[in-house]
Amino acid sequence: MTLTVAAIIFIALAFDFFNGFHDAANSIATVVSTRVLSPQQAVVWAAFFNFAAFLVFGTEVAATIANDVVDPAVFNNAVIFAGLIGAIAWDIVTWWLGLPTSSSHALVGAMAGAAVAEAGWASLIASGFQKIAVFIVLSPVVGLLLGFTFMVAIYWLFHRSRRMERLNRGFRIGQLFSAASFSLAHGANDAQKTMGIILALLIANGVLPTDAEVPLWVVLSAHTAIALGTLFGGWRIVHTMGSKITKLQPAQGMAAETAAAVTIMANTVAGIPVSTTQTITGAIVGVGSTQRLSAVRWGVAGQVVWAWVLTIPGAFVISYVAYLPFKAVA
Amino acid sequence: MNLGRRSAFFGGLAIVCLLLWEPTPPEYRWVNLFAAALALVWAGAAALEDRSLGRWRPSRRRSTSAGGPSGPVKRA
Numbered sequence: 001m002t003l004t005v006a007a008i009i010f011i012a013l014a015f016d017f018f019n020g021f022h023d024a025a026n027s028i029a030t031v032v033s034t035r036v037l038s039p040q041q042a043v044v045w046a047a048f049f050n051f052a053a054f055l056v057f058g059t060e061v062a063a064t065i066a067n068d069v070v071d072p073a074v075f076n077n078a079v080i081f082a083g084l085i086g087a088i089a090w091d092i093v094t095w096w097l098g099l100p101t102s103s104s105h106a107l108v109g110a111m112a113g114a115a116v117a118e119a120g121w122a123s124l125i126a127s128g129f130q131k132i133a134v135f136i137v138l139s140p141v142v143g144l145l146l147g148f149t150f151m152v153a154i155y156w157l158f159h160r161s162r163r164m165e166r167l168n169r170g171f172r173i174g175q176l177f178s179a180a181s182f183s184l185a186h187g188a189n190d191a192q193k194t195m196g197i198i199l200a201l202l203i204a205n206g207v208l209p210t211d212a213e214v215p216l217w218v219v220l221s222a223h224t225a226i227a228l229g230t231l232f233g234g235w236r237i238v239h240t241m242g243s244k245i246t247k248l249q250p251a252q253g254m255a256a257e258t259a260a261a262v263t264i265m266a267n268t269v270a271g272i273p274v275s276t277t278q279t280i281t282g283a284i285v286g287v288g289s290t291q292r293l294s295a296v297r298w299g300v301a302g303q304v305v306w307a308w309v310l311t312i313p314g315a316f317v318i319s320y321v322a323y324l325p326f327k328a329v330a
Numbered sequence: 331m332n333l334g335r336r337s338a339f340f341g342g343l344a345i346v347c348l349l350l351w352e353p354t355p356p357e358y359r360w361v362n363l364f365a366a367a368l369a370l371v372w373a374g375a376a377a378l379e380d381r382s383l384g385r386w387r388p389s390r391r392r393s394t395s396a397g398g399p400s401g402p403v404k405r406a
Binding site: 148 | 339351353355358361364368369
């Protein structure tokens with residue numbers, strides 16, 4: 001392994017760290033906004049389960065990122081480097097603006113931008129992009145519907161209970177588990193995207209054969225990076241997710257996190273890279289809609305949607321431009 | 331029929347899921363079906379709820395004008 005490859009792996013892990021910094025805050029937003037855990041406790045809780053995810057899930061999403069988005073033959077050090085720069089730059093800009101955009105889609109858009117700059121539009125794999133594009137919409141919709149369904153089920157099951165204090169205590173404990181499940185799902189889906197990039201890099205440099213599985217050291221380092229990113233978390237986004245979209249009670253937080261966790265876990269098993277941000281936002285909107293539609297602050301939700309729409313093109317343009325100097329030198 | 335906001339919202343979600351049927355890879359199309367069916371169930375439930383609330387409100391107004399749900403107020 002050359003020094004260049006090692007440096008790009010370091011940058012990929014830095015992206016994973018920023019992913020944790022930027023996205024993983026979603027794991028703790030509801031548990032903090034319902035005051036089940038303090039922000040510090042929640043961050044440690046989420047980081048632990050981000051890391052532990054490697055024990056539960058495979059590497060299907062990593063394989064999708066490495067093989068199904070961009071023609072693997074196009075990957076070289078410069079393309080991967082420019083792609084990572086584009087994704088990190090987009091993440092930093094949107095973090096600075098306090099917008100909960102998707103690091104996953106930033107990575108997909110950025111890799112596509114660098115690949116198109118290198119080898120034209122034919123370097124993109126249409127079927128892989130189609131799958132990701134469809135689930136950009138479907139995963140938050142499914143999260144919303146499941147969030148609504150779980151919340152209605154909770155109302156049906158407990159509406160006769162008069163011991164509200166005891167019931168709330170039960171939901172607060174339940175929210176610890178739902179937050180853990182969501183962090184597990186988040187760690188699994190998001191860390192695998194970085195694994196996919198590192199796998200593509202190692203294959204492109206001949207360190208691994210083309211049909212190689214993700215090595216264990218890559219799995220462990222990706223999960224460590226995302227867990228550390230969560231530990232250093234982005235509180236601006238916690239604030240947006242936890243209190244601006246809709247106000248949450250412990251039962252609502254539990255329903256939203258469970259709905260999002262189920263949706264992301266199903267996508268992870270199917271090998272589909274989805275946005276944890278989009279999915280938890282959809283679930284929070286679904287839970288908020290059980291009160292009444294006006295309980296959801298649609299202005300903030302709309303702002304989030306615009307950030308989603310702009311993410312892939314925005315990251316695409318940044319990485320395309322970042323790749324141009326390499327092309328000029330070549 | 332006066333469609334409530336919530337039933338229209340869920341109906342719209344069902345339409346979105348069905349519109350995505352064609353671009354969705356065949357092995358994942360069950361997700362579209364599942365989501366559309368769930369959205370339609372909630373659209374129907376919301377419509378029923380709106381209808382039942384619509385029936386309930388006028389009778390409450392009548393009973394209020396007659397002195398509240400427990401019947402006419404007795405005058406001293």
